[in-house]
Amino acid sequence: MKNILIPTDFSENAHNAIRYALDYFAEIPVNFYILHSSSKGKLQVDPEFEGFFDSEIQTVQNTTSLLKAEITTCRISTKNSEHNFFALEEDSNLVEAIRKQVSEKEIDYILMGTKGASKNNSSDMGSNTVEVITKVKCPIMIIPGDARFVGVKNIAFVTDYNCVYRNKVISTLSETLSLHNAPLRVLHVKSNNSDLSVTQTDNKGFLHYFFREKKHSFHFVENKELETGIENFVETWEISLVSIVAKNLNFIQRLLLRPAVKFVSYHTHVPFLVIHE
Missing domain, CATH: 3.40.50.620 (HUPs)
Known part of the structure; x- marks a missing residue:
């Protein structure tokens, strides 16, 4: 059983990362942990992670509802009965939250959704990616916003x-x-x-x-x-x-x-x- 951690800010990029994960790990048993981290009880944009948190600020109550809805969507979308989904909320910055869950849940992989490049905007995944790569000792899959799983050749x-x-x-x-x-x-x-x-x-x-x-x-x-x-x-x-x-x-x-x-x-x-x- 693999343990996969997916941070989310409820943006389309985060949704795409979850969809990609369900397809990429479609054939094996997995515990998926969907994590949202925020400080001071709100979905605030930490300047350190500005490239990642680009969705609207929501209340804690909305955060809980959004996570529940995300889990429900995952359960409907997966085709593997051995896929399990768990919602996680942390009142801390992204790196601290990920590091804690990697240790507690014995995470095998982190999947992070990102903005892809465009002709008008070069790809810049933000300082959060470097922070997680350098400060969290766990394999990290970085999923561009335009990535769609069509098998691995x-x-x-x-x-x-x-x-x-x-x-x-x-x-x-x-x-x-x-x-x-x-x-x-x-x-x-x-x-x-x-x-x-x-x-x-x-x-x-x-x-x-x-x-x-x-x-x-x-x-x-x-x-x-x-x-x-x-x-x-x-x-x-x-x-x-x-x-x-x-x-x-x-x-x-x-x-x-x-x-x-x-x-x-x-x-x-x-x-x-x-x-x-």
């Missing part, structure tokens, strides 16, 4: 091969591949005209050995063209999920928080899985 793992892949990273990746019987496409972000060092070669070899019984392949993109290279890779290889290790914060910021000035289309529909060691 290929899963990308973006890496520079500079870190040792510890058990948590490998087990989360392996579990993700097995859940949808999907191939792994390892994408190396390389410096210009640079060859792999001995350490990088060893780390790449470890990935090849560990996933030897699963379909996988290795690819690379030049660092200076990271956003464009990954966009092309996502489209060419029909990538349904992009995964990355949380310690590679520079990559995460480039891919998720500061995309190229030009329109990067994968931000609008491809979820990201950020894995902690």
